[in-house]
């Protein structure tokens with residue numbers, strides 16, 4: 263079955279399922295409908311934030327119920343501008359991706375009453391109003407995406423103090439940001455260390471959890487929550503997933519005795535490059551620790567692990583696509599892992615410094631040349647068919663993405679050069695030593 267939201271005109275055109283099933287909490291504690299939406303507001307017009315409002319009170323608030331009503335009425339909520347902008351320009355918005363997922367029953371709860379009603383709707387034996395009545399029965403979001411604060415031990419090149427506590431010192435030196443300004447991030451971003459969220463009933467009743475960073479493995483409170491969750495009678499229905507920087511493992515009692523109580527544990531490793539390049543891009547990450555931790559994860563729960571390598575493709579790593587796939591292929595084959603146990607994903611980096619669309623045309627051509635040489639090498643080298651398929655898709659998507667827009671400007675190039683040179687100085691490194699091919703194209707150092 264392959265239902266496409268764009269081609270199926272019986273669902274109101276502005277509908278999105280996420281307001282009914284999902285909630286996100288940002289690293290600074292803001293409550294959001296999903297990761298791409300703007301934060302919710304309170305009745306007094308302030309941003310709704312866990313530092314000031316209890317999660318359980320918030321999800322039952324009038325504001326959340328009004329937000330849902332807008333989607334029932336086929337109106338466009340102002341919190342979802344990101345999606346409307348993409349929709350209006352003919353792109354594939356997050357909303358449409360989610361709706362396709364939902365319509366094809368790919369959500370984890372495919373056997374629920376909601377899905378049964380949806381199937382009846384597709385078979386013309388139920389109306390859209392019937393589906394909405396079923397949606398009204400979903401009182402609490404069961405799919406949660408939580409960034410548990412800004413506590414992080416890395417200060418990746420493309421990150422900042424808004425997401426990593428370790429970035430704060432470099433931010434002050436590099437950009438002259440005042441201690442007062444930087445401390446605002448600290449104040450808001452520490453909420454997860456000791457939060458009422460971990461005792462929330464809504465949290466405890468949810469079925470699907472995605473934790474990302476900061477670095478979730480540094481948040482002990484979430485492990486305590488997982489232990490409690492694993493004692494729920496229906497724990498085998500629960501899915502846990504992470505984005506982690508692979509620098510730190512969960513405690514052995516959780517790795518060996520908690521995750522196996524759930525249906526699946528999905529771990530996306532934010533690995534953009536290997537070896538010294540990993541250390542440079544995700545400073546001060548240590549590659550051998552990351553590699554060993556990934557191995558420990560896949561060995562610990564072989565029956566219920568879904569691990570994947572999840573790079574953010576940017577100027578910093580596109581020239582080294584070949585070595586990352588070679589490593590993944592060797593890791594998967596050596597450890598005899600199935601496609602479900604170990605996969606390769608990845609996403610575009612759109613930030614201000616390292617988006618490939620901000621290269622000059624000449625630089626893009628040089629990138630393409632090196633990436634083409636890499637994919638040709640991978641075609642004759644990779645042993646695992648799934649990884650080769652992923653490499654092919656990554657190569658074609660990234661080349662297309664790079665040339666799809668010309669975002670180069672002297673101002674952006676100057677900002678990038680300033681950042682690379684500045685961070686190199688602070689960290690006593692040099693791009694020329696770690697990524698000489700990239701330095702040659704960007705001409706940062708002679």
Ligand code: SF4
Pocket residue numbers: 278279280281295296297298299300341342343344345356357360
């Ligand atoms: S419309 Fe877009 S921004 Fe709004 S909840 Fe749905 S996916 Fe998120």
